[in-house]
Amino acid sequence: xxxxxxxxxxxxxxxxxxxxxxxxxxxxxxxxxxxxxxxxxxxxxxxxxxxxxxxxxxxxxxxxxxxxxxxxxxxxxxxxxxxxxxxxxxxxxxxxxxxxxxxxxxxxxxxxxxxxxxxxxxxxxxxxxxxxxxxxxxxxxxxxxxxxxxxxxxxxxxxxxxxxxxxxxxxxxxxxxxxxxxxxxxxxxxxxxxxxxxxxxxxxxxxxxxxxxxxxxxxxxxxxxxxxxxxxxxxxxxxxxxxxxxxxxxxxxxxxxxxxxxxxxxxxxxxxxxxxxxxxxxxxxxxxxxxxxxxxxxxxxxxxxxxxxxxxxxxxxxxxxxxxxxxxxxxx
Amino acid sequence: xxxxxxxxxxxxxxxxxxxxxxxxxxxxxxxxxxxxxxxxxxxxxxxxxxxxxxxxxxxxxxxxxxxxxxxxxxxxxxxxxxxxxxxxxxxxxxxxxxxxxxxxxxxxxxxxxxxxxxxxxxxxxxxxxxxxxxxxxxxxxxxxxxxxxxxxxxxxxxxxxxxxxxxxxxxxxxxxxxxxxxxxxxxxxxxxxxxxxxxxxxxxxxxxxxxxxxxxxxxxxxxxxxxxxxxxxxxxxxxxxxxxxxxxxxxxxxxxxxxxxxxxxxxxxxxxxxxxxxxxxxxxxxxxxxxxxxxxxxxxxxxxxxxxxxxxxxxxxxxxxxxxxxxxxxxx
DNA sequence: ACCGGACACTAGCGCGTGCAAGCTACAGTG
DNA sequence: CACTGTAGCTTGCACGCGCTAGTGTCCGGT
Numbered sequence: 001x002x003x004x005x006x007x008x009x010x011x012x013x014x015x016x017x018x019x020x021x022x023x024x025x026x027x028x029x030x031x032x033x034x035x036x037x038x039x040x041x042x043x044x045x046x047x048x049x050x051x052x053x054x055x056x057x058x059x060x061x062x063x064x065x066x067x068x069x070x071x072x073x074x075x076x077x078x079x080x081x082x083x084x085x086x087x088x089x090x091x092x093x094x095x096x097x098x099x100x101x102x103x104x105x106x107x108x109x110x111x112x113x114x115x116x117x118x119x120x121x122x123x124x125x126x127x128x129x130x131x132x133x134x135x136x137x138x139x140x141x142x143x144x145x146x147x148x149x150x151x152x153x154x155x156x157x158x159x160x161x162x163x164x165x166x167x168x169x170x171x172x173x174x175x176x177x178x179x180x181x182x183x184x185x186x187x188x189x190x191x192x193x194x195x196x197x198x199x200x201x202x203x204x205x206x207x208x209x210x211x212x213x214x215x216x217x218x219x220x221x222x223x224x225x226x227x228x229x230x231x232x233x234x235x236x237x238x239x240x241x242x243x244x245x246x247x248x249x250x251x252x253x254x255x256x257x258x259x260x261x262x263x264x265x266x267x268x269x270x271x272x273x274x275x276x277x278x279x280x281x282x283x284x285x286x287x288x289x290x291x292x293x294x295x296x297x298x299x300x301x302x303x304x305x306x307x308x309x310x311x312x313x314x315x316x317x318x319x320x321x322x323x324x325x326x327x328x329x330x331x332x
Numbered sequence: 333x334x335x336x337x338x339x340x341x342x343x344x345x346x347x348x349x350x351x352x353x354x355x356x357x358x359x360x361x362x363x364x365x366x367x368x369x370x371x372x373x374x375x376x377x378x379x380x381x382x383x384x385x386x387x388x389x390x391x392x393x394x395x396x397x398x399x400x401x402x403x404x405x406x407x408x409x410x411x412x413x414x415x416x417x418x419x420x421x422x423x424x425x426x427x428x429x430x431x432x433x434x435x436x437x438x439x440x441x442x443x444x445x446x447x448x449x450x451x452x453x454x455x456x457x458x459x460x461x462x463x464x465x466x467x468x469x470x471x472x473x474x475x476x477x478x479x480x481x482x483x484x485x486x487x488x489x490x491x492x493x494x495x496x497x498x499x500x501x502x503x504x505x506x507x508x509x510x511x512x513x514x515x516x517x518x519x520x521x522x523x524x525x526x527x528x529x530x531x532x533x534x535x536x537x538x539x540x541x542x543x544x545x546x547x548x549x550x551x552x553x554x555x556x557x558x559x560x561x562x563x564x565x566x567x568x569x570x571x572x573x574x575x576x577x578x579x580x581x582x583x584x585x586x587x588x589x590x591x592x593x594x595x596x597x598x599x600x601x602x603x604x605x606x607x608x609x610x611x612x613x614x615x616x617x618x619x620x621x622x623x624x625x626x627x628x629x630x631x632x633x634x635x636x637x638x639x640x641x642x643x644x645x646x647x648x649x650x651x652x653x654x655x656x657x658x659x660x661x662x663x664x
Numbered sequence: 665a666c667c668g669g670a671c672a673c674t675a676g677c678g679c680g681t682g683c684a685a686g687c688t689a690c691a692g693t694g
Numbered sequence: 695c696a697c698t699g700t701a702g703c704t705t706g707c708a709c710g711c712g713c714t715a716g717t718g719t720c721c722g723g724t
Contacts, residue, residue, distance in 0.1 A: 008475065010710055021674045026712060035713095036671055055475065058453050059394035060710035063679050068391065069451075077417075089443060096445035101452065103435055111421060113428035119401075120433065121390050142387065143340065219610050248610040255612050275607050278551050278580040280587050342680055353704045358682060367683095368701050392680035395709050 009052045017048040025049075029056070062121070069100045071301045072122035074131075077108035077188050083271060083290045090294030091126075091301075098302050109188070118142045123305045126297060129191045146304040148297065160192070160293075161199040162319040163286040167240045167268040168203040170284070170321050175330035176238035176266060179204060180213040180231045182250050184242040185223070193242050196270070200240050217241075217249050224253035232259060237266065237330055244269035244276045247283050251326055262328035272322055281325035292316035341384045349380040357381075361388070394453070401432045403633045404454035406463075409440035409520050415603060415622045422626030423458075423633075430634050441520070450474045455637045458629060461523045478636040480629065492524070492625075493531040494651040495618040499572045499600045500535040502616070502653050507662035508570035508598060511536060512545040512563045514582050516574040517555070525574055528602070532572050549573075549581050556585035564591060569598065569662055576601035576608045579615050583658060594660035604654055613657035624648035 011029070015022040020041060027035040028045040048054075062068045073088065092102040100123075105116045117125055117139060124146040125139055136151045171179055181200050184193050197214065204212050213236055215227035228250060231239065241247035247269030251261050259265055261281055269276050272287035296315030303310045343361070347354040352373060359367040360377040380386075394400045405420065424434040432455075437448045449457055449471060456478040457471055468483045503511055513532050516525050529546065536544050545568055547559035560582060563571065573579035579601030583593050591597055593613055601608050604619035628647030635642045 008710085012710080022711085023674060023676090023713075024672085027673090030712080032713080036673090038672065041672080053473070055450070057395070057710050058451055059391040059400065060679090061712080062391035063389070063395055063681090063709090064711040064713080066679070066712095085440065089440070089445075092443070092445040101448060102445070103448065103452075104438070106436070108417065108421070111424070113421075113424040113434070116433060116435065118387070119390055120435075141385070219606065245606060245610065248607075252610055252612045274551065274577060275580075275610070278577065278584055278607070279610075280584050280612060340680090344680080354681085355683080355704065355706090356702085359703090362682075364683080368703090370702065373702080389680050392709090393682080395679090395711090396681040396683085398682095398709070 008057070009054045010057070011054070013052055014045060014048045014054055017052065018044045020045065067123050067305070068121045069305075070120055070122040071095055071100050071102050071124045071126060071298075071305065072117055072120060073102060073104045073126045074117075074128070074135075075104055075106045076128050076192075077106055082273075083288050087290035087294040087297075090291040091298040092294075094295050094298035095301065098298075098306070098308075100302070100305065102298075115142075117144055124148065124301045126301050129195075148300050148304060160317070161195060162317060163270055163288055164196045164199040164240070165203045166286055166319055166321045167270060168200055168207065168209075170268060170323070170327065171238040171240065171266060172207050172209065174238070174266065174327060177330070178210055178213075178234070178236045178238070180215065180227075180236045180239045182227065182239050182241040182246045183214060183216040184246050185216045185218045189242070196242055212240075217246050217253075219245065219249035219252070224249040225257055228253045228257055228259065228265070232264070237264075238327070239265060239267045241267060241269050243271045244273040244283055244285055247285070247326070248275060248279055251279065251281070251283065262326055263332075266327040266330075268321075268327055276322075276324070279326075284324045284327040285322050287320050287322050289318045292318065340389070341386045342389070343386070345384055346377060346380045346386055349384065350376045352377065399455050399637070400453045401637075402452055402454040403427055403432050403434050403456045403458060403630075403637065404449055404452060405434060405436045405458045406449075406460070406467075407436055407438045408460050408524075409438055414605075415620050419622035419626040419629075422623040423630040424626075426627050426630035427633065430630075430638075430640075432634070432637065434630075447474075449476055456480065456633045458633050461527075480632050480636060492649070493527060494649065495602055495620055496528045496531040496572070497535045498618055498651060498653045499602060500532055500539065500541075502600060502655070502659065503570040503572065503598060504539050504541065506570070506598065506659060509662070510542055510545075510566070510568045510570070512547065512559075512568045512571045514559065514571050514573040514578045515546060515548040516578050517548045517550045521574070528574055544572075549578050549585075551577065551581035551584070556581040557589055560585045560589055560591065560597070564596070569596075570659070571597060571599045573599060573601050575603045576605040576615055576617055579617070579658070580607060580611055583611065583613070583615065594658055594664075598659040598662075600653075600659055608654075608656070611658075616656045616659040617654050619652050619654050621650045624650065 011025045012022050015025045024037065024041065025045055028037055028042050029049065088104055095102045103120065107115060115138060122144065125144055126148045130149050131147065131151060139147055181197055183197060201212055213231060213234055215230065217224045217227050239250050241250055247267050251267050254261050254265050261267055267283065269283045269285035272285040276283040276285040293315045296311050299311040302308045343357045344354050347357045356369065356373065357377055360369055360374050361381065405423065420436055427434045435452065439447060447470060454476065457476055458480045462481050463479065463483060471479055513529055515529065533544055545563060545566060547562065549556045549559050571582050573582055579599050583599050586593050586597050593599055599615065601615045601617040604617040608615040608617040625647045628643050631643040634640045
């Protein structure tokens, strides 16, 4: 056998098999607008392509088109919980249907490799919240001009604050008046943390509650115990936590210092991570369905890449509060 | 201004600027073996490349070389904890130094997009444990021949069972004799689960302990409570959990059913996830430093991609047991 | 019978790079 | 002085595909 090394099937092979030119094959396979192809030829080409198992060569397409049809999602360096998964899944799906590939990329502190955008030549780079100046510079240096959220624009995705409002409302409905906010000390979460804190402050104000008492809570040191002590002395009866990890740290510290949860202190988490249900007591938390957000962001990316119309409305992120055992009515 | 649209800098631009041919530029930048370039020319080319900010066009390289220099890591669909991060970080670093890019890809059930290997044309696809038959078929159909772990070979990475041995030993040292193993019901974890269970069985046997009592524990339903009840009636005093999530489920069920942990039941987790430290009581767990594993796997991938020598020894994964509050001496 | 135009296609360039083959000047050899 | 060898380059093709600028054919209108 001569060609025991199976060559790749190219468009030229299809052309030869179907008895047409390579260009025609291209027109058929890409549904090139402005080209009229007879139905017979079209079917013949498609049949041969399927029979031979043709798969276009991405690199060649990228080179010829000048665009890679890759959208790079830069993810924050925190665990991918269900939310994030749904978010990515939906975004990938929307992009996939539009002929784009989504690559998710987690860059983290201490990363010693060159960032992926330097080598992948994505058409669009999408972040979760606004990129910091250094990253933007690196992106620009790599020749990437299409960035979402756009540098200099509004930093946050729509719909990301609804959950915090629910947390505060829930505690308010239970009769709590003196609330606290437990921040995450993680620098990677600083932007979102600040955003959630702002929202909590605004909601507290709108509901006519007292000032929020804010402390940063790290589960690795004694800050949780300190914060809980101060809050207790200050008459705080309920804590809004940045996320479930922080809520767990607060709850754990309260239990270890002899306070009961929710008897002495109600705690609400955020994100409904698996941890929330596992914890003893099970944590009241906020569940987000981020599919809508994923769709929204993907459409924004397609708009940047292709000039397609932008999504008309905002992102629809539906958010629900999941009551469990870590919150109770005041004085119950 | 004529060229307000900034064209991409190509090797031809460097050639023109340095007064040499395009080929020479290629030879210099790639250190092509078998080519002699005078030091003066080499420096001139490098200087111009730096001055113009040249970045090679990945797609063009891929097309010309016939290889993409991308290694695709297919990750299991469980949260990326610290271990995994270290593993990926080290692997990415090793590949990066070799001129390869690593793309990490999490495929999960319900994923509606085409798998990334269909569009990314990676040179090598690396899995965490052996790929199932369907996936292998899909990989092959995409023209991917370089797969690790090799289909049909041994399914597991070396060093992944050391932690389980530590779990059993720890309980043995505390005087426990009747042990149980808490499995994860997650089908995605089945392979690794079975592997850890086997290891536990073998270790139990080697230490001359009684038979392992095995139950699957899901935190979403009542299986944890059932398992704990049965174990307690059967005189089991210590549980080896597949991972920290399972350990938390077991511990939670025990607490809710009135048993004390570690008083009535000791529980050891695995992976040292953040959850382990947060939980009340804090979970004894196993910490792995997976950097060694990452290096090992990356070198295997390079071997497949490039024919470089394989790593000589096995993977060195150092594993330590982190004692916390969920285990105690028998009868303490 | 001739022309214009719609239709259905083809020839071929360009994308940026890697690399094989060839070419030139010059040093060294007989 | 002709010849060989080699350092140091250049020429040019290949990679697979997108797409512009055509080319030929058929058909209805005058």
